[in-house]
Amino acid sequence: MTKKEIVKQISERAELTQLKTKEIVQWTFDAIVETLIRDGRIELRNFGVFEVKRRKPRKARNPRTGERVDVDAKNVVTFKPGKEMEERVRQMTSIPYLDNPEHAASADGEDDEEEAAAVSASRGGRSSK
Numbered sequence: 001m002t003k004k005e006i007v008k009q010i011s012e013r014a015e016l017t018q019l020k021t022k023e024i025v026q027w028t029f030d031a032i033v034e035t036l037i038r039d040g041r042i043e044l045r046n047f048g049v050f051e052v053k054r055r056k057p058r059k060a061r062n063p064r065t066g067e068r069v070d071v072d073a074k075n076v077v078t079f080k081p082g083k084e085m086e087e088r089v090r091q092m093t094s095i096p097y098l099d100n101p102e103h104a105a106s107a108d109g110e111d112d113e114e115e116a117a118a119v120s121a122s123r124g125g126r127s128s129k
Contacts, residue, residue, distance in 0.1 A: 003029075036077060048081040 003025065011021035032050065035042040040052040057073045081089070 044082070046082050046084040048079055048085055051078050051080070052076070053078050 003022075007018055007022045007025050010016075010025065011018045014021065016024075032042055036050055036052050041049065042051075043049045052075050055074050055076055058071050060069050060071045061067070062069055
């Protein structure tokens with residue numbers, strides 16, 4: 001699901017324009033990011049906890065060349081789902097994204113050329129192959 005789809009769903013339910021709903025959704029996302037930057041943690045009851053954690057510097061290996069490289073320390077955002085979300089997801093009998101025929105090839109490990117190109121483009125032209 002995309003932000004646009006979330007906006008459409010909420011706008012219909014709240015009987016607001018999509019433009020106004022998009023603005024509210026963006027304010028919500030901005031508030032989450034600002035809180036993470038300021039406080040390092042945001043807890044949304046019955047949803048989950050976003051938290052900023054510091055990853056230590058480490059040694060890694062370039063998968064193309066096998067060369068060892070140093071990876072600097074960095075901040076990452078982690079998410080721990082709340083009990084309600086955890087329980088509802090656990091009770092799912094199928095995974096809609098994987099059950100969708102458009103994504104079946106990807107789920108089986110067979111890369112769709114178009115999807116592979118999109119992933120490569122999102123990585124700045126880099127390929128994981």
